[in-house]
Amino acid sequence: MQYEGVLRKMQSEIGSPIQYYMVFENDFLNVNQILDKHLSINLIKYQCLNCGSDRKIYRQGFCKTCFYETPAAGDWIMRPELSTAHLGKEDRDLEYEKKIQLQPHIVYLANSSNIKVGVTRKSQVPTRWIDQGAHEAIEIVEVPNRFLAGITEVALKDHIGDKTNWRKMLTNEVDDENLVEWRSKLKRHIPQEAQEYFIENNGETNLEFPVLQYPTKVKSLNLEKTPEYSGVLKGIKGQYFIFGDNTVFNVRGSEGYYVGLRVN
Incomplete structure (x- = not known):
């Protein structure tokens, strides 16, 4: 084939x-x-x-030209806290930015090689976790726009990592964690603007990858x-x-x- x-x-x-x-x-x-x-x-x-x-x-x-011109590669993609569409302010293309930024977003914990905090659009759950190779994940907050998700992630990064060790993830050197407990511990560090969006009662999502040999x-x-x-x-x-x-x-x-x- x-x-x-x-x-x-x-x-x-x-x-x-x-x-x-x-x-x-x-x-x-x-x-x-x-x-x-x-x-x-x-x-x-x-x-x-x-x-x-x-x-x-x-x-x-x-x-290189498109990377610096297309709205799909704006700085707010990697740094959600830089989102400005909720203020009506354009970065590269306001209509595109409104379409992506002004929709429900999830701040989550995922365990790929270690526990990390991350941000994704609600429509991308669980795809985002799969893409990161997470074997378990849980939502922390669901907010109405990307900016609120971004400032929440920034606040939580002071207390938990935001990077995946891709080598550990691929060799499956991973431990299970109680993500419900971690979510509870991190609640007090969520910014005041996002406290009302805290998710209380959902459980972990567990993911099984098609691997015959690590x-x-x-x-x-x-x-x-x-x-x-x-x-x-x-x-x-x-x-x-x-x-x-x-x-x-x-x-x-x-x-x-x-x-x-x-x-x-």
């Missing part, structure tokens, strides 16, 4: 285990169905996710340095492929790369 197209983050569907899909312009692949099979990947060219040009990808799937020591595949690679696919976790030779490949981190895939 052969597939070809520009890489975007894998789509996912919660289940036991989670189902992963790669969607190209003319191809569709349920990645779970190729576990334990030989997968070859080769970099053909670049294709910016915004302008579609064959220009080297700079960040987040965009060429790596003992991870080797990251960079298609710019190694444009052709072949290996036996042993698992998918977060947005990573895990291969039998301890190689891991970050699909989302390679967005905008136009690749050929061969399965045999």
Whole structure:
């Protein structure tokens, strides 16, 4: 089987285990169905996710020009506390920013390699947790806009981490935690503006990833340095492929790369 197209983050569907899909312009692949099979990947060219040009990808799937111009790469994407649409203030495109920022957002705890706090749109639960490789997660607050979620995350980061150790996540060096207890402990640190949105009674969400074999020591595949690679696919976790030779490949981190895939 052969597939070809520009890489975007894998789509996912919660289940036991989670189902992963790669969607190209003319191809569709349920990645779970190729576990334990030989997968070859080769970099053909670049294709910016915004302008579609064959220009080297700079960040987040965009060429350098688009990264600094498209509203989809504004600073508020990575730093929600910088959101200003609730004030009617434009960053790059106010209509786009209103569409994304002025909708319900969740501040959550997720355990991928350690407990971390994060922010996502409500519509992206549990997709965001799956993308991060979290085996358990819980909502803390549900607020009406991205700004309130951002200032809540900033306040909680003083008391708990906000980063994932991707190597620990991929080698499955993880411990279960009582996220309900953690949520209760963190409640008093939530800003006054968001206190009324605290979620009292929900439980943890547990996630099962389709992994047959975890790596003992991870080797990251960079298609710019190694444009052709072949290996036996042993698992998918977060947005990573895990291969039998301890190689891991970050699909989302390679967005905008136009690749050929061969399965045999």
